[in-house]
Amino acid sequence: MSGKWVYMALAALSGVLLSFELHWISFLMISLGMIRIFYRESSTFLILYIAFMLFFYFVSEVVRIANTSQYESPDKIQEIALTFKQYPQIDGNRLRAVAVTPQKEKFMLLYKIPTENEKNELTHKLRSGLTCMMNGQLVKPEANRNEHAFNYQLYLKRMDIHWIFEPDSIHVTDCHLSTVSITDSLQNLRASGIHSIETKFPKTLASYAAALIFGERSLISEEADRSYKQLGVVHLLAISGLHVGIIAGAAFFLCIRLGMTRESVIWTLFIFLPGYAVLSGANPPVIRAVIMAILLLSSKKWRMPLSTLDIFSISFILFLLFDPMLVYHIGFQLSYAVSFALTLSSGYFFQKNENVICQMMNISVVSMFSSLPILSYHFYEFSLISIAANLLFVPLYTLLLLPAVFILFALSIMDFSIFPMAAAVVDRIVQLSEKMALAAGSFPYSVFLAGKPSSVGLIFIVSGILVFFVLKEKKIRLLKCALPLIVVLAVHSLIQKYSPYGEVVFIDVGQGDSILIKLPYNQGVYMIDTGGQLKFPIPEWQKKRKPYSLGRDTLIPFLKSKGISRIDKLILTHSDTDHIGAANELMGELKISEILISPNSWEKPIMAEIVNKAFIENIKVEEIKAGYGWKNKAGVFHFIYPFDDDYEGNDDSLVLYASFGGMRWLFTGDLESAGELEVASTYSRLEVDVLKIGHHGSRGSTSLPFVQLTKPRYAIISAGKSNRYGHPHTEVLEILDMENIQILRTDEHGAIHYRFNSKGGTFKTVLPYDSARSLLGQ
Structure with missing residues (x-):
């Protein structure tokens, strides 16, 4: 089997995908593998390959079928004993941990800590292996409410977690320490080490030391983390x-220097490496490296005829045998894709007579190209300057910062007096490296925005990468090798940008409004409002390290998944936080040609802040009212309200009438009944097909005369799920129902899409909905 384990790894992956993903790509991969073995290997080996694939198919089927819960519906649970299977993570006033029941079912435990004293008590007394009696509520995890968004429900399911448990309270007096495993002890030791770093190290250095020693990245600032991602060196x-x-x-x-024999050192590493894997967070890249290191040591010790590729393949097989669901883990995908590419290309890509810089550059090239499809699929972009960034940052981290933080950690434990001075020096170096990352990450065109590739697009991208490696093996110059991939990426980008299909998306931003209009053939990208979060002052102890941000965590990833890096017109209907609060974040990430606002709405503080930032970013801001409009080959756009320059709030919202995609649209912002009356008295005829209901379906809007004037076929309501205002109000729904108008709501259906071309279009919703399916004729 020497040299052939890679085929068994391919068989294992094929079997897993055959079980989890009944997709044409799975069958394509299986067919290509079998064809290659048929022509290169014996029939006996082909039978072994098929048997191995079927074995992993049945293993995966067992895992998939067993991935169920004994609980059938959300319910209140009394007096349940839950054991913490990881050290609880406390961030602000939120506690999160995986806990298991006596029947071994896993819950994601989420607890809102009511007081600072209780937070301190829980921080010091909760630990992995602790069992607590609790009362609480089972809650179904949320699926993604926007296209391409993170699916928390699916993420937990792949961890065999089907419920969120929200305890009424956690009393440490109701807890006892059950039998503590070695893993529990190591996790508690890890948490203690992280706490020690937070306490003793300078703040900036502490975040990097926790990441480099224990794999804890949550302490690193959002700005620094984003910069390292843009550089491709995260x-x-x-x-x-x-x-x-x-x-x-x-x-x-x-x-060896301490006088141990090589035999003793190898046995020591056999024990130390698995322990360090747990201490460092037990992420797939670490576990892969540890398994490969142990296999490599074993092959040396017992003289097993295993190549590096064999060791890589066996580690892959062991991983999937342990948990087939790991194929969905991004860290697993990136680690094995990059390692596989480096292993295969080591023979012809890295020459012994090359200098260190050339070898580092080759490693960076291989790493960038092999990770490109995964980064594009999950994050919709990849760094164009990662090769240069790796040449700078890899030596800095591997030769200086990594050894330095380990030495400093040892000095801090032994409480040496030299620690504060040495830590201050390293902290300064870390701060300088962070500033370099921030500066380099801000370079224009440092990132290629790929958008979410389709299955076919992904196949072409992977094919371009394979062609690159084949040509490079033949000693062809680097640029010529990369040319097919460059062409594929260019064509992919052009197809996405100049698609013959347009789209209107009522983005689910919770209790707020945000609407994307993307016209066919890149004839215009417009956004009406951005949504936003109301922020209230909270005590310091309740603040999260990285609080949720609507712009950063929802809007920007969604726009990037669509391949959108530029907004031609950002229309801010009026100066309410739930409509424009995320505009500042968009200006920092996307190119915005101009911002349209209601006359004098800038007198309000939140709009004034946006206008000031637009001035700094050199974005044109224009006050407009009824009469302003534009048209192009895709459609006609006219503002029909407000009529005057006085800004008084909701009833001075910009109201846009548009005709495109075979539909007539009316986007009303937060227009209320008084404004609707003004519109009705000015326009004797204003029939539309789609009406964006004003003010999230409040009873103060959407009067019967206005609905009868516009006569819409479809009504779109943008409101937050279980919002505190009770939107949409029953009175509005009754009026719409009385007029036989089809209603689509973001609180019930998630984001609402209308995809169209020159011949017309169809609606679809992100969350399943019977009436929505009926609307689509599905």
Whole structure:
């Protein structure tokens, strides 16, 4: 089997995908694997390959079928004993942990801590392995409410977690320490180490030390994390194979210097490496590196005929045998894709006579290209300057910062007097590296926005990468090797940008409004409002390290998934936070040609802040009212309200009438009954097909005369799920129902899409809905 384990790894992956993803890509991969074996290997090996694939198919089927819950519906649970299977994570006033029932079912435990004293008590006394008696509520995890958004429900299901448990309270007096496993002890030791770093290290250095020693990245600032991602060097902030290799090598050297025999050192590493995997967070890249290191040591010790590719393949098989669901883990995908590419290309890509810089550049090229499809699929973009960034940051981190933080951690434990001075020096270096990352990450065109590739697009991208490696093996120049991939990416980008299909998306932003209009053939990208969050002052102890941000966490990823990097017109209907609160974040991330606002709405503080930032970003801001409009080949757009320059709030919302995609649209902002009356008295005829209901379906809007004037076929209501205002109000729904108008609501259906071309279009909703399916004729 020497040299052939890679086929078994492919068989294992094929079997898993056959069970989890009954997709044409799975069958394509299986067919290509079998064809290659048929022509290159014996019939006996082909039978072994098929048997191996079927074995993993049945293993995956067992896992898939067993992935169910004993609880059938949300319910109140009394007096349940839950054991913490990980050290609880406390961020602000929120506690999160995986806990298991006596029947071994896993819950995601989420608890809102009521007081600062209780937070301090829970922080010091809760730990992995602790069992507590609790009362609480089972809650179904949320599915994604916007297209391409993170699906928390699916994420938990792949961890065999089907319910969120929200305890009424957690009393440490009701807790006892059950039998503590070695894993529990190591997790508690990890938490203690992270706490020690937070306490003793300077703030900036502490965040990097926790990441480099224990794999805890939550302490790193959002700004720094984003910059490292844009540079394509964020892997340096996570414990990876490179870190494990350096640590294992250092441990081996120290043990030898201490006089231990090679035999004893190898057995020591067999024990130390799995323990360190748990201490560093047990993420897939770490576990992969540890398994490969142990297999490599074993092959040396017992002289097993295993190549590096064999060791890589066996580790892959063991991973999938342990948990087939790991194929969905992004860290697993990136770690094995990059490692596989580096292993395969080592023979012809890395020459012994090359200098260190050339070898580092080759490693960066291989890493960038092999990770490109995964980054495009999950994050919709990838760094164009990662090769140069790696040349700068990899030596800095591997040769200086990584050894330095380990030495500092040892000094802090032994409480040496030199620690504060040494920590201050390293902290300064870290701050300088962070500033370099921030500056480099802000370079224009440093990132290629790929958008979410389709299955076919992904196949072409992977094919372009394979062609690159084949050509490079033949010693062809780097630029010529990369040319097919560059063409594929260029065509993919052009197809996405100049698609013959347009789209209107009523984005689910909770209790607020945000509407995207993307016209066919790149004839215009417009956004009406951005949604926003009301912010209230809270005590310091309740603040999260990285609080949710609507712009950063919802709008920007959604727009990037659509391949949108530029908004031609950002229309801010009026100066309410729930309509324009995220505009500032968009200006920092996207190119915006102009912003249209209601006359004198800038007198309100929130709009004034947006206008000031637009001035700094050199974005044109224009006050407009009824009479302003534009048209192009895709459609006609006219503002029909307000009529005057006085700004008084909701009833001075910009109201846009548009005709495109075979529909007539009316976007009303938060227009209320008084404004509707003005519109009705001015326009004797104003029939539309789609009416965006004003003010989220409040009873103060959508009067019967206005509905009878516009005569819409469809009514769109943008409101937050279970919002505190009770929107949409029953009175509005009754009026719409009385007029036989089809209603679509973001609170019930998630984001609402209308996809169209020159011949017309169809509606669809992100969340399943019977009437929505009826509307689509499905």
